[in-house]
Amino acid sequence: MSTAVRPIDKTALDRSSGNYALIDTLRKWGITFFSGVNGGGLIHVTKHLEPYLGLQHSGDSVPRMQTMGEYVAGFVPLGYYLASGRVAGCLTTTGAATKLGSSGITDAKLHNIPAVYVIALNSTLSIGRSPLQDVSEHGMNIIPQLRAELGDACIVIDDIDSLGDRLELAQSILAASKPVAIAFHPDILSKDADVDVPRRERPRMLDQIDADRFVNEFPQISRGRRVIIYAGAEAARCPGITELTTALSETLQAPTVWSVNGANAISSDNPYGYGYISFGGNDEAMKLWRSINSDDVVITLGFDSGEYSLNLGSIPAGHVWHFTAWTSPYGHQDGDFRHRVDGDYRVVRGDIEQTLDYVLPKLRGVITDRPPVNLPKDLNTRTISRQVRDGCVDAIAFYSELHRSWRPHSTGFDDVCTAY
Numbered sequence: 001m002s003t004a005v006r007p008i009d010k011t012a013l014d015r016s017s018g019n020y021a022l023i024d025t026l027r028k029w030g031i032t033f034f035s036g037v038n039g040g041g042l043i044h045v046t047k048h049l050e051p052y053l054g055l056q057h058s059g060d061s062v063p064r065m066q067t068m069g070e071y072v073a074g075f076v077p078l079g080y081y082l083a084s085g086r087v088a089g090c091l092t093t094t095g096a097a098t099k100l101g102s103s104g105i106t107d108a109k110l111h112n113i114p115a116v117y118v119i120a121l122n123s124t125l126s127i128g129r130s131p132l133q134d135v136s137e138h139g140m141n142i143i144p145q146l147r148a149e150l151g152d153a154c155i156v157i158d159d160i161d162s163l164g165d166r167l168e169l170a171q172s173i174l175a176a177s178k179p180v181a182i183a184f185h186p187d188i189l190s191k192d193a194d195v196d197v198p199r200r201e202r203p204r205m206l207d208q209i210d211a212d213r214f215v216n217e218f219p220q221i222s223r224g225r226r227v228i229i230y231a232g233a234e235a236a237r238c239p240g241i242t243e244l245t246t247a248l249s250e251t252l253q254a255p256t257v258w259s260v261n262g263a264n265a266i267s268s269d270n271p272y273g274y275g276y277i278s279f280g281g282n283d284e285a286m287k288l289w290r291s292i293n294s295d296d297v298v299i300t301l302g303f304d305s306g307e308y309s310l311n312l313g314s315i316p317a318g319h320v321w322h323f324t325a326w327t328s329p330y331g332h333q334d335g336d337f338r339h340r341v342d343g344d345y346r347v348v349r350g351d352i353e354q355t356l357d358y359v360l361p362k363l364r365g366v367i368t369d370r371p372p373v374n375l376p377k378d379l380n381t382r383t384i385s386r387q388v389r390d391g392c393v394d395a396i397a398f399y400s401e402l403h404r405s406w407r408p409h410s411t412g413f414d415d416v417c418t419a420y
Contacts, residue, residue, distance in 0.1 A: 023045065024063075035089075090117050116174070153178055155170050206349075206351060219367055227252045230298055231258040232300065233259065250271070258277070262302065292316050305340055
């Protein structure tokens, strides 16, 4: 819902302040959808936002705000990004609202999702005078909490002359697929500001040295060995990935598994698809994953390291090639995942889609001596009771029908609590 229903009288707005500069800069970057509640600390920022009243406003490039409780609002940028591929923002008023919205910040960090959290601090004039919703060091001390979680991605606007530099930093962090918290003192941001931070497109590129090294080394190392492909969330965000992963599976004759968040990286028509692994995973996928040993080679497209994917364990393969464009995703150590691999570990840097498009033609015809693969006809092989009490749903029939009923371009939400 939205509590504001009238268009803004733009002629009455002051466009010289940092409040306007912040919203207008985010607009230039393509960030125009915000969720949250208007109020203390935010009112001079939100007056530069139109109300979001329905789907007719989606994608119209006008900065808009949808009013909703801060806890839910904190997660809106995540769903918005996963559904559209576009970055969105959350607004939190001074105080407890920031703690409510910051649950979404944590999830954005853990899932490597770019999102903007605009956080109102106290006026600098009120610090030390017991202001309502005191977030200074005398009260909630919110900035050290945000910095402990986000590091440099907690950006504090405490000097209007540094606004441009801080926004440049924010854009670079978003480009690395990470959330940012822009925390500001209202009296500082209300000062006049002359800011020009245009959108800087991050080119999708491959690292040709890494890609050529893979092409030169992989055929020899993989000869006669089983190759397994593990697709993660990073790969799933590449727009043309499914055709490439199918081609990779077929070229390498490689059984292919995925994390639950990597499912969109694999076509349902991929004959080498074994399903997703670990928590609630498919039977064939888990049988395959548990059989990995030092004689095997694993290619990871991205690297989903979370407990629901790797169950706190390491990949026991003798050789792991990790394809990624991300430099410091959640779970890394020193920029990679060598600590989650038992054997040899090598990184192929660069956009996953661009890299696969480059290496696949070079691999065809040189990959030989592939071990036989038993392609699964059914990803689930356990015998599960189908006795259903009166008035209850046959869960197997329900989820089977749901799977058959997906329409193209649908968005699904996997709720683990419901699965219990």
